[in-house]
Amino acid sequence: MKTRTVVRWKLAWLLFLPITLLMSLDRTAMVVAAPIIQKDLGFSLQQMSWILTAFHWSYALLSIPAGMFAAYFGARIALVVANAAWSVLTLAIPFAPSVGALTGMRLLLGGFQAVDWPSSIASFKQWFPTAERSRANSALLAGVYLGPILGAPITALLVSDFGWRSAFLTFGLLGLVSAVLWWTFFRNTPDEHPGVSDDERAYIRKGMADERVHERKGSLAALVRRRAFWTIGLQGVCTGGVMGFFNTWLPTYLMQERGVALKSLGFFSSVPWMILLAVVCIASVAADHIYKRTGSEWAARVPSAVFGFLVSAVCLVLGVNMHEVPAALALLAVSLGGMGFVQVSTWSTIQHVGGDNTGILTAWNGMLTNGGAALGPVLMAMLVHRDGNWIVALSATAAIAIVGAFAWLLIYPMRANTRLAN
Template identity: 40%
Template sequence: MTSPQVAPGAAKPTGRFRWFLAGGLLLPVTFVMSMDRAVMSATAPVVQKEFSFTVTEMSVILTSFWWAYALFQVPGGLLAKRFGPRKVLALAGIWWSLFTFATPYGVVFLGFVVIRILLGMGQAPDWPASVYTLQRWFPRHEQSRANSLLLCGLYLGNVVGSPLVVWIIGEFGWQDAFHAFAVAGLLLAVVWWWVVRDEPREHPSVRADEASYIEAGRYTGDDSKKLPWRAFTGSGQFWAIGMQYACLLLIQGFFQTWLPTYLVDARGLSLEDMGFLASLPWIAMLVCVFGAGALNDRVLRRWPSRVRLAAAGYLVAAAALVTGALAHSVPLLITFLCVSLGAVGVVQVQVWAACQDLGGSYSATLTGWTNLWGNLMAAAGPLFTGILVGIGGNWLIALLILAIAGLLGAVCWLFVHPERPLQTPRAATAHGTTTMEDAV
């Protein structure tokens, strides 16, 4: 069962350590994690030239990370549930920092591929462990704003990543770009281990009134019960939330991978103009992420309204993407692209709040499952888009298919009801089935 949310008029605690944890620790950890990815993308032309890799070999090196990252999402969530997010995220941060540092020393094609796979495996537990941390450290009526800080750390890398990496390369060399973020990640992993606890009440800096405030408003299911796999796989919600996130990252993948190429090749922008204009949709996304988080916690406190908002976000993202592609002027195009990616940000906030409520004490596992679907599409989607453009030579066809994915994502949300958690008493007491804990 779940506890009722704290009433809006309830007394606020004097302590605010939970916000320091979200904004002062999780946001920087997630930002550095995203920068570890941005370094490889930004240095790819230099690496390809220095080691004489073919375009195909370079594509395999770049995508090998995403396949490993996606496939290890569910194991990462299971580990966070079994051993706690404090331990898992600290070890994961050390792991991925070491392999980020080692990346320039891949030497041969296979060496780079292996390092990138190991890097993806190390980063996989980060998101499930982070979402699970926020579930334990925030009452439910504050979790959307906390999730917004987490998403900010991830998407901030898309705004400042390339310029920052290019500056480091110009000043110190391409190898030191990997070294810099590896050291930053290692330091943050140590700080995370030193500062964070799995439970607010266990932390010496958390006042008693803040701990009570958190506990009164968060999920309070019985963690001692083992949840059968059947409770997950037999639920339409389990499949719907994964499928909708695949649709979401198919759209988002266009902005992450193909937007610069689209602006230069299809719209004739210079590299200088493209660099600035391509960052504007990501800024719009950050604004919408924070706006949606505040709207959730302060106005839309019930899930039916949030589900409708998520479905509307998909429809707006799809419509704006196609309308922008049909626009003849560049300012109008960029405006619609900002609206499209901003709407994607609104959906993102709903996704992780839904995983926290729908999964209950197994939110880390459900988060891993959802991120598995999304990142499989993040790996395969841009390739699919590139093939479509290569065959037809027309970006509009590819963008129309992305818009159709948006329509499918909106339909999927009709089957998601986070107010009905997967961990039902009947499922939790089922016999003769493999449980989540047995699978670790």
């Protein structure tokens, strides 16, 4: 059946992606500016580790409440409130007078941004048929990964020319604009949107006809009894542990360990994220193609995720032991690129496995992913302080990636295509 409108794709690429991008820019600004803030305000590496990871701690702890908040009020209300709040906090960061105040603002920032992902993933479940979800989810992932790609050089330029505070003021103002656009153009379901044609609504419903939901909406108790609930969480911890290095320490590692100058830091910091974005786009198309051909969630999700974790592990170990900077950067870029296979598989699996509890399962995975992203960099800082280099820290991160690959083998029985809700 042909559709007369493609409102779902316009929302994905012209609304969800920009909002997620601006959210990512807020995070990237702190990571890229960290070496300058540390020097300007006289913070130690340990103090910076707490400031940088405070975001992930609150994101982790508040992910499930944020998912319930989004499920109760709907994505339209939940995300406009959260978006406005995290934008105001971004504007306030330059005025933080101390380590404690800066850490507190980062904690609040993480709490409000925790609303975004459950809202977005649950919305895509309502707006997209099963066979299109990997490609749809790539719009969200593209927004997240364009943040470091665009944000790193933009932040480096703003910091270099106007001081580190200018980046937060710029991104905070843009965030407030995006909140207004979200409230104006988004609706929670296709039935509520005046621009969606009857043909498009029928197409979406037909593509979701095989999804039978048995669990009560928002029922966390029903989820925790399932094996997939825990294995999805385990791979989330591993994902956060691996990506925590790139989200938190990559610019600092490049500047302090590899001697990259500030003017070049933006470009070198963005290269791995460019590779990751390219992998996400390719992997999402491939996953939808495999699902259409086989009808198997296992075939479309599991081998890709296992492969991605293993590639990331191998390249991390090789990269940290490589003496030549270009070769080391290339290996680190491929390592992060491998996580693109994992991310594409993760969110499509959560939508399939979660049934009517997709928002809660998204929040659970988000809680543990950000828990790993918070704890990992702190432990890295301790190892680097102890050893005087990054070899052991990144080798331990590679071991975490191997555990993540194993977790994926336990999420789906190889012969089964049933959802968690069944």
